[in-house]
Amino acid sequence: MLLMEETIKSDNLSFSGQISETGRMPNSSFFDVISSYNCVDHQKTSSFGFLDISDIHDFDFPFSDISTFDDLMLQNISPEQPPVSLTSPAPEYSEVANTSNSSSISSSSTEPAGNGGNQEKTKKQSLKPKKKKVKKEREARFAFMTKSDIDHLDDGYRWRKYGQKAVKNSPFPRSYYRCTSTSCGVKKRVERSSEDTSIVVTTYEGTHTHPCHIMPRGFFGIIPETAAFGSGGGGGGGGSPSHLVMPTPHQMLQYHLHHNTQQQQEQPYLSSNNTFSPTLMQKRPFCPSVSTYSARDHGLLQDMLLPSKILMKEPIKEE
DNA sequence: CGTATTTGACCGGCGC
């Protein structure tokens, strides 16, 4: 993990300039997005905490070759490669990509968010008497950025908002949500980037212990271990056409892994209503030229914020 | 009426 942090520091991350202002989806859903598998030192981190590897102990990443993911993220990164900065220096993002150390991810498991409820209880208890000095361990975190007009993306789970706070150095407040499922203690924070107001940063904390209440149509079906998504067959086959289901973090990783091995790049899996495009995960996100993307792809990609590591492979265009 | 949201207050951690 420390190792990763070092990596991070050396690479000064940021978003890529691939974000376009056009083609924003009215109903942003999870895969407008792109996850940012970044790790941060949550002690020092700014408001944007990406994948907080240091806290990953809850995720039960089922793939033993998770390192593949790392490789995917890292393999093409050369030390000389200067960081790509987006529209702005965005120092907030400088915590950079930290693609997790595979071992740190895959070796986890353990108390899934099931203890989320307990967490709450213990918290309440601690309010009464003097609390112990037991430092509460953080849930695994997973954050991603979305280019969206709406803050709260529908990810297929039901969330109850329990708080909102003003964010320092940002005109936009941060909203706090908790999964409404009683046994599920998953939380998420949603805030809009002050650097780029079209970007919404969503941070998940914990792991769902229940299936998603709605299922997507098509999207996750592309995954061999389809059942994996939705953790157990997930919910009702109902599937709302207007909703896209958000996978859990490890599900996303699965998708990444899978897709990165499929080399399927230009076949949309979703209807036009849905915004996810496989190009998001395309095998060669580091394509040397933007022109590599077809016009169509670009249209689909423009809402996505690619993982910083990936973006860093993009040629830097001085403008 | 049940559920979700809003919002001010409160708490704990951390830096100075």
Add this chain to the structure above:
DNA sequence: GCGCCGGTCAAATACG
């Protein structure tokens, strides 16, 4: 010790 800040609680309110 104090103040700042992030996160949470919970009463009040809104909504369907």
